[in-house]
Amino acid sequence: MFRFFYNEDMKTLQELFESAFKKKLTVKGVFRVKKRVVLPLTLLLAAGVLSACGGNGPEQTSPAAPAASTTAEAPKNVALKFAIWGNDTHKKMYEDMIARFREKNPHISVEIMIIPFADYQQKLSIMQASKTAPDVVWLAERMIPQFLTAGQLLDVTALKADAAFKFDDVYPSTLELLSKDGNIYGIPFSTPPAMIYYNKTLFKEKGLATPTELYKQGKWNYDEFLKAAKALTDSSKGVYGTNFVRNGWGNWPDALQSVFNAYGADFLSKDGAKLTLNSKEGEQALDVFSGMIFKDKVHPKPGDQTTFDTGKIAMQKELFSYMGKAKAIKDFEWDIAPLPAGPAGTGTTMGYAGVVGMKDSKNPKEALEFIKPEFRKRIRMRWRSSRSGSTTVNKWEWDQRNFETNIHMGITP
Numbered sequence: 001m002f003r004f005f006y007n008e009d010m011k012t013l014q015e016l017f018e019s020a021f022k023k024k025l026t027v028k029g030v031f032r033v034k035k036r037v038v039l040p041l042t043l044l045l046a047a048g049v050l051s052a053c054g055g056n057g058p059e060q061t062s063p064a065a066p067a068a069s070t071t072a073e074a075p076k077n078v079a080l081k082f083a084i085w086g087n088d089t090h091k092k093m094y095e096d097m098i099a100r101f102r103e104k105n106p107h108i109s110v111e112i113m114i115i116p117f118a119d120y121q122q123k124l125s126i127m128q129a130s131k132t133a134p135d136v137v138w139l140a141e142r143m144i145p146q147f148l149t150a151g152q153l154l155d156v157t158a159l160k161a162d163a164a165f166k167f168d169d170v171y172p173s174t175l176e177l178l179s180k181d182g183n184i185y186g187i188p189f190s191t192p193p194a195m196i197y198y199n200k201t202l203f204k205e206k207g208l209a210t211p212t213e214l215y216k217q218g219k220w221n222y223d224e225f226l227k228a229a230k231a232l233t234d235s236s237k238g239v240y241g242t243n244f245v246r247n248g249w250g251n252w253p254d255a256l257q258s259v260f261n262a263y264g265a266d267f268l269s270k271d272g273a274k275l276t277l278n279s280k281e282g283e284q285a286l287d288v289f290s291g292m293i294f295k296d297k298v299h300p301k302p303g304d305q306t307t308f309d310t311g312k313i314a315m316q317k318e319l320f321s322y323m324g325k326a327k328a329i330k331d332f333e334w335d336i337a338p339l340p341a342g343p344a345g346t347g348t349t350m351g352y353a354g355v356v357g358m359k360d361s362k363n364p365k366e367a368l369e370f371i372k373p374e375f376r377k378r379i380r381m382r383w384r385s386s387r388s389g390s391t392t393v394n395k396w397e398w399d400q401r402n403f404e405t406n407i408h409m410g411i412t413p
Helices: 007-022 088-104 117-129 144-149 157-161 172-178 200-206 211-216 222-232 249-262 280-295 320-326 364-375 377-385 400-404
Strands: 078-084 108-114 136-140 187-190 194-199 240-243 313-319 334-337 353-357
Touching: 078 088, 078 364, 088 108, 088 364, 108 364, 117 136, 117 144, 136 144, 136 364, 144 172, 157 364, 172 187, 172 353, 194 200, 194 320, 200 222, 200 334, 211 222, 211 334, 222 240, 222 280, 222 313, 249 280, 313 320, 353 364
Parallel strands: 078 108, 078 136, 240 313
Antiparallel strands: 136 353, 187 353, 194 313, 194 334
16 A cells, blocks of 8 residues: 655655756666667659650540559558567557557557566577567667667667657657667667665554655665664564565666665776776675675575565665556555665666667568657557556656656656
8 A cells, every 4th residue: 555645755756757867867787888770761662654655647546544543552461569578557558559559550460479577688689589579679778788789679760850759858868778879779668767665564563764754854874774674674574674686686787786876886997898896885885785685684685586565575676667566565555765875875776668679670661650659748648547657758747747647656636
């Protein structure tokens, strides 16, 4: 159960989202790339000319040429495959979108493929290698470098000239990860920040100040976070004070990145040429994370799959897009708060997802046509109303009025 938000809380969350974009923030993590490759779209041209001529004999009336048909040739039927991860909410939202899309494009059918996130990149790589990849796919931030640097994504730069997209309304920083050498290879649709979801019921039972209360007092830092985690851990009941791992331990870089950022550390130097974990800041950050698991035992060990919705995790690091799943929790009361601050700040990281066309698609023109609705306002409105938990890359949705009535965030005026 969750009550979200008072005006003061709403302002805090809005500032969190807006500051990320206005600071020209790029997705920070282990995976960084600079970008390249061009795939122009083809134009179909057709023209017909009929002519007639007479001989030297007596003037004759030539038979009239048959009138050219004014009926345009019907486009051929095309079947696209579209791969996503996620849940039934995402699928239902896209089924509705596809139905709207087909009203104007009845010759294009779209089959949705749902692939579990943990297997998504590997399975997509195998399909790409065997020339069986879908025409259009979702890609998360850690997946994009592999396919972009290999030249396997469709160039969608031409969409900038499409008035329906209104690219000026898009935060430029959200396009950087899908751009290379001035060209664009996909459309971002969600950039959710990481935050702490906490079991409010457990905090009440222990009589502890909640992360939200500590944040409002300016005391929400790693010292207070670790104190709370220790107090909330109960090994006899299998309850852990915290968990920073999302989507399985294969995603360990994501778990570490927020802590590293908060302590001013990083995996690599800015040019990617040098390991920097052996810096003073890196050692501090590793000690904190390692200590949570092996010293204080407030965090699940590698391999432990305990999840927040079981009620056995007091404070879970998750993306804002987890909101859709969190809303299904009925067994305890929960709330959200920013990540705790370290010596270098909160170290907030962001998730990222974009929709891309695959270069080897047999139907690139139709794939591009299907990608188009991602940015259109009416589709974003449908996405919002689906309560999918996505966040936007469009400035108009951060208008105060739109923000306060954005029901997919669970916000009510």
